Amino acid sequence: MQPGMEANRSQIDQPQSLSANSTPKSQRKLWLAAIKPPMYSVAIMPIVVGTAIAFYQTQQLNWRNFLTFMFAAILVLAWENLSNDVFDSETGIDQNKAHSVVNLTGNKNLVFAIANLFLLLGISGVVAISWWQRDFVVLGIVVLTCLLGYSYQGPPLRLGYLGWGEPICFICFGPLAIMAAYYSQTNAFLINSINSSAQNLAALAAAAIIVGVGVTLVLFCSHFHQVEDDIKAGKRSPVVRLGSKRAAQLIPWAAVSIYATTIVSMISGFLPLWSGLVLLSAPFAWKLSSLLGKYHDQPAMITESKYVAVLLQFSSGLGLSVGLVIARLLN
Template structure:
């Protein structure tokens, strides 16, 4: 146990493990999924709320899994530049973090049972895949985050699946009978997929900032994140490309006949995005990129809220 463990209370340690600063990644897809559902006349408040609770639990469970598995596998060391990891630092025993991980995923499954009732078999498949992937991100024989697949995992599950799933459960509650075995008409749409792309892109950028910051220490530990595999320049190009995608989608929606000028509200966050991008393009230290990590999370939340508001208006 190092000196950090003697300076942090038990409650604060668990908050550090849960990483509340990552929760915009759980809230953002709900904003967008609800905004699109309101626009389509398919808003259903209880399924939307359950989707948020389930998404938040999966996010926290994934954070616990990452903390636990990176510590027991020796990926996290004292050289790490990022926020304190509670398992590696000795703040919380490894077995306790492991139990918290499984308990959180179990709660997500309990919440998911209601969503399965609303959305049927497709939600059961999506929910189980999300839980398994959350564990497999850092654990198992082929951890996704340590083999260059973390960015794809975040893009798909915290972006596309999360937004389309939020829209789906609301549409299913309005348009279909409970416990559907197939996909009811009107519940999976091209618009829902396109609306998910900004959330997917900025959520991925949270991971890009994290992995650029940790590139050297991850390389030493043998953790092959995408940033380790492609290097600083390509990772920075990925960040800029994801930002571009997140701003092109609202412009595309505006060009359609269904949405008006307010759908361009996310463009107001452009200067903030440029500020964060400038930091990533020029810095590698934890002192610079830890704030940039939190700022990218804030960008995700604000961009998504404005996009949802624009679709509603």
């Protein structure tokens, strides 16, 4: 047992007892906050976008692989979320987090077992795709993604506590997820002629930036309302390192990178003009930038900011995907 585990366990018991005395309605709210259904958009959208690029370039869509990969991604993210709750319970950072699954159940071992079951089921789905393709590239990419995901909060690395969570998030949900989804459809990265393949790779790179930045913003914005808890637990998130004001000033630039990548890719011909539907997400970017720009140091005012970031991530990814499909169908 790690030092301080007994102390952390007592810290866990406190939110549990509070939730036990709460009403059924408040219990449901706590469980919804713990499960975070909207957050699973960050698992779904990279698969949708990667598949849409493959459809745009090949005119083919393998529904079996797409749906299998979708459910596998959701299961893997469920593992990530639950295991992170377990790892955070060991550091005491979630002692004031009533909607932690570990705090709600009071049974860390059960939560960890369920998390690992989700991981096993998710990996099994990816293994099935690789078996159907007679090619284990997708499996290799997903395993690498899981290892990076574990390093985010898992001991002994806990890279998220060192401020490396955002780069890890970008890599996993941007380039790696997009490439895996694309490969699950095409069974190759380089297709057609050399020039065409270069354009394909450029389109994948653009999509990786658009999706990766959107997902990373979700994680980035989740730090603003818990700065004090992060500092007490020794977690040096980017918001802790920069301060909430300077961190909030980065959000408009991150949003601009999404739209600049889209416009440059359209002008260059890497993405079709219909990809401009990404710009329909701009109101969410404006709302997120305004909200955190004004209330960055007032946790009570910004608890929902990460869900605005989810809307930005979801709408930009959906706009890109729909644009690719429309361009293919019209062509």
